[in-house]
Amino acid sequence: MLHLKLQPKLFISIIYPLLALIVISLMYVGYSDYKYIKTNTYQQAKNNLDIANEYLDQHLNAVNNQLFLLGETYRYNYNLTDFLLSAQYILDNENKYLEIGLLTEKDEYYATNYVYNTYAADNRSRVWFNEKMNYDTPFISPLYRSEQTQKWTVAIVRLLNLSNGKTARLVLELDILGLYDKLSLLKTLMNGYVYAVDSKTGQIVMHPDPSRISTQSISLSPIEIKRIVSNAQLKKDVNEEPNSELTTKNIINYSYQDQTKFSIYQADNQLGWILLSNSNNADMKYKVFNIGVVSFVLLAMIGVLSMIYFISNRVHSKGQVLSGSTRLEDIYLALSQMASELTHFDNMFFIIYNPYNRHFEEPVNNLSFNADDVLTEITQDKVEALKIPAPLITDIFPHQTCIRIPLYNKGELIGVIYLTNSNLKSLHFMNIFRNYAQSALINMLLTQKIRSEDSMTQLMNKVYLRQQMGTQIRCKTPDTYLAMIDIDDFKLINDHFGHLFGDRVIIKTADMLRHYFNHRAVTSRYGGEEFAVLFYAVDEQQAYQKLEEFRYGIETTAIKSELKQCDLTVSIGFSALRDSIDKTIYDADRALYLAKNNNKNKVYQSV
Numbered sequence: 001m002l003h004l005k006l007q008p009k010l011f012i013s014i015i016y017p018l019l020a021l022i023v024i025s026l027m028y029v030g031y032s033d034y035k036y037i038k039t040n041t042y043q044q045a046k047n048n049l050d051i052a053n054e055y056l057d058q059h060l061n062a063v064n065n066q067l068f069l070l071g072e073t074y075r076y077n078y079n080l081t082d083f084l085l086s087a088q089y090i091l092d093n094e095n096k097y098l099e100i101g102l103l104t105e106k107d108e109y110y111a112t113n114y115v116y117n118t119y120a121a122d123n124r125s126r127v128w129f130n131e132k133m134n135y136d137t138p139f140i141s142p143l144y145r146s147e148q149t150q151k152w153t154v155a156i157v158r159l160l161n162l163s164n165g166k167t168a169r170l171v172l173e174l175d176i177l178g179l180y181d182k183l184s185l186l187k188t189l190m191n192g193y194v195y196a197v198d199s200k201t202g203q204i205v206m207h208p209d210p211s212r213i214s215t216q217s218i219s220l221s222p223i224e225i226k227r228i229v230s231n232a233q234l235k236k237d238v239n240e241e242p243n244s245e246l247t248t249k250n251i252i253n254y255s256y257q258d259q260t261k262f263s264i265y266q267a268d269n270q271l272g273w274i275l276l277s278n279s280n281n282a283d284m285k286y287k288v289f290n291i292g293v294v295s296f297v298l299l300a301m302i303g304v305l306s307m308i309y310f311i312s313n314r315v316h317s318k319g320q321v322l323s324g325s326t327r328l329e330d331i332y333l334a335l336s337q338m339a340s341e342l343t344h345f346d347n348m349f350f351i352i353y354n355p356y357n358r359h360f361e362e363p364v365n366n367l368s369f370n371a372d373d374v375l376t377e378i379t380q381d382k383v384e385a386l387k388i389p390a391p392l393i394t395d396i397f398p399h400q401t402c403i404r405i406p407l408y409n410k411g412e413l414i415g416v417i418y419l420t421n422s423n424l425k426s427l428h429f430m431n432i433f434r435n436y437a438q439s440a441l442i443n444m445l446l447t448q449k450i451r452s453e454d455s456m457t458q459l460m461n462k463v464y465l466r467q468q469m470g471t472q473i474r475c476k477t478p479d480t481y482l483a484m485i486d487i488d489d490f491k492l493i494n495d496h497f498g499h500l501f502g503d504r505v506i507i508k509t510a511d512m513l514r515h516y517f518n519h520r521a522v523t524s525r526y527g528g529e530e531f532a533v534l535f536y537a538v539d540e541q542q543a544y545q546k547l548e549e550f551r552y553g554i555e556t557t558a559i560k561s562e563l564k565q566c567d568l569t570v571s572i573g574f575s576a577l578r579d580s581i582d583k584t585i586y587d588a589d590r591a592l593y594l595a596k597n598n599n600k601n602k603v604y605q606s607v
Ligand SMILES: Nc1nc2c(ncn2[C@@H]2O[C@H](COP(=O)(O)OP(=O)(O)OP(=O)(O)O)[C@@H](O)[C@H]2O)c(=O)[nH]1
Pocket: 486, 487, 488, 489, 490, 491, 492, 494, 498, 499, 500, 501, 502, 503, 506, 527, 528, 529, 596
């Protein structure tokens, strides 16, 4: 039977192909959405254009029919009253018609609504007058503002062949805004609309914004208009189907008021207008964005995953630097760099456990705390009792927002990190930070132990002793003494009992040292059968007393091993702490020399 084991390596092997698949799919979905919407939008714009074209054609045909019928009634009986009554009737039933007029050869102009039976001063100066007219095709005037109605108007003029052999002209004025009323309902996406430009003048004749009427078109330059008109003419000449399929040739891209727009046009209507239907490219993208919201959410999820991946990568690379550091200064630097990648903070304090004096120490400000001090809240009483200096008080005093990260080794507190003026953003990443900090601190303490301890006796070594002496001298710690201790006639013990027994003697002497001096004293093996103790005493007398007790303890304790037994004595020289390490050692050594030269087994003080 096949057992599928769900192990991380399985997911690791498919995670990248899966991500690539998602990204490619999203790109494909986005692209096909965009293409679909683009085609749909163009189609919608074109449909609106067809409707608008049809609408205008029908209106123009209706006007033509009305003019034809009116013309026919007048042409035979010249009854002006009948003509004006019929014309008025037509006007009353169609509010898009502003006025109907009759213009005879004698320059007489009879009109409805506003002007009746007047003699026109000079009709030739009127915009709708065209001398070169034929009977078959009505003349459509350019756009003008009617003097009587103050409305934007286009006149349709028809030439009448009267039965008396003369000619007359019938004029019908169309209200452009009224005509546009229904066309304004034709929308493409959110903001697209239909508008029209007169191909002869380049003026806008129809537009949703009435203030744009009669201004020059922005989307159509005079060159563009020329091109469109000649193309339309060409199509007419070869009898091409006017509503042919939508091609990119019919699309104009332009920008207006910082928006990129497109217009689809048609130029084959009887009015001689170029009809356009436009929309904003941004609206298209907006629609794609709406449809692509799922894609967006998926992309956002990938973004979040990538961010987590990036943060983890960064945290772990900083963590590597941290766990590779063994010197306190390096650890401190790596810690603050790693912490600053994860959260904002003003100051970092690193408090470390010192296993030799069993205290917690803050090395920068040289402070010493016990475990309770570093883990419980710091109160004003504590600040005073511990003599905590600024800036530590102001930084980690309870009113400050502060992150405290305790560090443990096998359940034992080994250090605490404080990040001041900060707040916890992610417990997960703080835990990673803490793990790295813990292992760095454990490493450092281990390295310190190896460097500072004598492996045979587990006493401190000479290096550590000198370090501690240096610290005490710098801090001018009062009442501190250094004793140099040497086992008497140790060569004889070696020679007599053998080196293994000699080792036992050294180890036993170390145990006795630990026994007689408390943990605040630095008990060390100085080399061979020589020891050194840095210890505290209230005065020289007490220092002497302590050493004498130890010497006596050694003298009265027999060292046994299997069948062997030996008595032991030590010689001791001591000195109060001087202002240099070497001077102190030199003085204690000289006192030891005196003790050796005075029958050994003595405690001598340097003078
Ligand atoms: N077994 C053993 N012997 C050691 C060790 N380190 C040093 N020694 C021996 O200790 C002896 C020290 O001898 P000396 O320096 O002559 O001093 P001493 O015999 O103690 O004589 P005094 O100091 O004058 O009392 C040498 O023989 C060293 O080899 C050690 O780790 N183990």
